[in-house]
Amino acid sequence: xxxxxxxxxxxxxxxxxxxxxxxxxxxxxxxxxxxxxxxxxxxxxxxxxxxxxxxxxxxxxxxxxxxxxxxxxxxxxxxxxxxxxxxxxxxxxxxxxxxxxxxxxxxxxxxxxxxxxxxxxxxxxxxxxxxxxxxxxxxxxxxxxxxxxxxxxxxxxxxxxxxxxxxxxxxxxxxxxxxxxxxxxxxxxxxxxxxxxxxxxxxxxxxxxxxxxxxxxxxxxxxxxxxxxxxxxxxxxxxxxxxxxxxxxxxxxxxxxxxxxxxxxxxxxxxxxxxxxxxxxxxxxxxxxxxxxxxxxxxxxxxxxxxxxxxxxxxxxxxxxxxxxxxxxxxxxxxxxxxxxx
Numbered sequence: 001x002x003x004x005x006x007x008x009x010x011x012x013x014x015x016x017x018x019x020x021x022x023x024x025x026x027x028x029x030x031x032x033x034x035x036x037x038x039x040x041x042x043x044x045x046x047x048x049x050x051x052x053x054x055x056x057x058x059x060x061x062x063x064x065x066x067x068x069x070x071x072x073x074x075x076x077x078x079x080x081x082x083x084x085x086x087x088x089x090x091x092x093x094x095x096x097x098x099x100x101x102x103x104x105x106x107x108x109x110x111x112x113x114x115x116x117x118x119x120x121x122x123x124x125x126x127x128x129x130x131x132x133x134x135x136x137x138x139x140x141x142x143x144x145x146x147x148x149x150x151x152x153x154x155x156x157x158x159x160x161x162x163x164x165x166x167x168x169x170x171x172x173x174x175x176x177x178x179x180x181x182x183x184x185x186x187x188x189x190x191x192x193x194x195x196x197x198x199x200x201x202x203x204x205x206x207x208x209x210x211x212x213x214x215x216x217x218x219x220x221x222x223x224x225x226x227x228x229x230x231x232x233x234x235x236x237x238x239x240x241x242x243x244x245x246x247x248x249x250x251x252x253x254x255x256x257x258x259x260x261x262x263x264x265x266x267x268x269x270x271x272x273x274x275x276x277x278x279x280x281x282x283x284x285x286x287x288x289x290x291x292x293x294x295x296x297x298x299x300x301x302x303x304x305x306x307x308x309x310x311x312x313x314x315x316x317x318x319x320x321x322x323x324x325x326x327x328x329x330x331x332x333x334x335x336x337x338x339x340x341x342x
Contacts, residue, residue, distance in 0.1 A: 002337070003120035004317050006056045009047025012318040013058075013119070021116065021124045022068070026091065028076055029068035030084060030125050033139035035118030035335045036061035036147065039172055039237065040260045041111075042325055049262030053113050059335070060086040060111035062118030063133065063142025073127035083142035085129035085149075085290050086110035086117070099287035101129065118143075119317070121337045131290055134298045140308055140334050141301045147332070148297065148304060149289040151177030151235070154258040154282035155185060156289070158231045162186030167221055167229035167248055168208070170236030171199040173307055173332045174258055176206045178233045180303060183207025184296070191224045202331060205306050214244075221248050228253070235259045242279075243267035251275045258282050307332040313339045 001020050004013040023029050041058045044050055052058065063083040066076055076082070089096050089104035096104050111117020115124060133142050151174050160166055166187040168178045171194045182190050183206070192203040192211045200211045210224040222228055228250035234241050237259030245255045246267055255277055272279060297304055310333040312320050317335060324330060 001121040002314055003057045003116065004314065006045055006052055006054065006058060008054045009045060009051060013321055015314050015317065018120075021122055023070035023073070023124055025070040025072040026127055027070045027088075027124050028066045028073050028082075028127050028130060030062070030064040030082065030123050030130075031067045032059075032062050032118045032120060032123050032337045033064040034062065034143040035059045035337065036143045036173075037321065037324060037333045037335065038147070039174070042321070043237070043260060043262055046325070056111070056113050057116035057120050058111050059118030059120070059123070060109060061143050061146040062086070062123065063139045063145075064118075064123075066130070067122065070127065076127055076130055076132075080130070081133040081139070081142070082125075082130040083133055083145045083290070083294065084110070084118075084123075084125040085131065085285075085287065086125070086146065087129060087284070088115055088126045091128060101287070102284045119335060119337070131294055133294075137294075137298055137301065140305065141297050143334060144304050144307065144332070145290055145293045145297065147173045148177045148180070148293040149285035150174055150258065150282075152181050152289045152293055153285040154178060154233055154235075154256050155181040157280050157282045158233060158254050158256040160185045160187055160231055163188050164230045165189045165225040165227055165250075167191050167193060167225065167232045167245075169193045169232065169234050169241050169245060170238070170259055171203050171211070172235065175233075175235035176202055176307055176331070177304070178235050178258065179203060179206040179208050182233070189225045191221060191229075193221065198329065199331065202306060206303055230254070231256065233258060237261045239263060239265045243271070246272045246275070246277055249275065249277055252277075254278045254280070256280045256282055308334055310334065311336060313337070
C-alpha cells in the first residue's frame with residue numbers, strides 16, 4: 001500500500017510503498033477513506049519541542065471501511081463504516097474498563113510513532129475503538145469526530161452550562177469545535193479570540209456571538225461578553241496564551257487548556273492566585289465523548305462540516321502539509337488516501 005512517511009524535521013513527507021497491515025487479534029484493518037491533518041501533526045514535525053520519531057506514518061483523525069478482522073473483533077463485520085478512536089490500550093485495566101483508554105498506562109496513540117496512522121491507504125485500529133457510522137454520516141464526518149471529541153472533553157471539564165460567559169482563544173479546528181460545544185451546552189455569551197478575522201464567519205457559524213482580536217484593547221473581551229469570562233478555553237496552543245487566559249478570566253473563574261503547546265511556556269502564578277482561578281488541562285477524550293460527538297453530528301452535521309476547507313489525495317499531500325505550517329485560508333484539510341486521483 002501507499003503511505004506518507006515522516007523522515008524528520010525540515011524534510012517533506014515521503015510517499016512510499018509499504019507492506020499492507022495485518023490485524024492483531026483485538027484489531028481490525030480499515031481502508032482509510034478520510035483522514036484529517038491535525039495541528040499537532042504539524043507542530044510535532046517541526047523539530048521544536050516534542051517531535052515524532054523518524055519513520056512515523058501520521059494520522060490520528062480517520063474513518064473508513066473495515067476490510068479485515070482480528071479473531072477477537074466479534075462485534076464488527078467486513079464492510080462496516082467506522083470512525084476510529086485512535087488509542088490502542090490494554091482493555092483490562094481500571095482506566096480501560098471505565099472507558100478511558102487514553103489513561104491506560106499501556107496506551108499507544110495511532111499515528112504518533114509505533115502504530116502507523118491514517119496517512120496511508122490502510123491502517124490498523126483497535127476493534128474497541130471503532131464506532132459504526134450511521135448511514136447519514138459521511139467519512140469526512142467520521143474523521144471530524146476526533147477533534148470534536150478533544151473539544152468536547154475540555155468543554156465538559158470546564159463545566160460550561162446555561163448562563164456562563166465563555167471566551168475561546170484560538171479558532172483552529174479545536175477552538176471552533178469548542179465554540180460549537182459551548183453553544184451546545186448553553187453558554188449565555190460566547191466570544192472567540194484570534195490573531196485575525198480570517199475565520200470570523202466560521203466562528204460565528206459554530207456559535208460565537210463575537211470575535212475579538214488578540215491585539216484589541218484591554219476591555220475588548222469584557223465588552224463583547226458583557227462582563228469578565230467565567231470560563232476561558234485556551235485552544236490555540238501558543239506560548240503566552242495561558243497567561244492571557246488568566247488575565248481575561250473572572251475572579252473564581254475557570255481556565256481550561258486544550259491547546260497543544262510543545263515548547264516551554266510561563267505565566268505569573270500570583271496573577272492566578274489573586275483571582276483564585278481554577279486551572280485544568282484537558283487531554284484527548286473518553287469513549288463517551290466520542291459517542292456523544294457521533295450522536296450530535298448524526299443529528300446535524302452542517303455546522304461542523306463548515307470546518308472542512310480542502311480535500312486532497314497523495315499527489316498533493318506533501319506540498320499541502322508544508323503550506324499548512326504558515327498562514328493559510330485552510331481550516332481542516334481532509335486526506336483521501338484511497339481516492340482514484342490520490
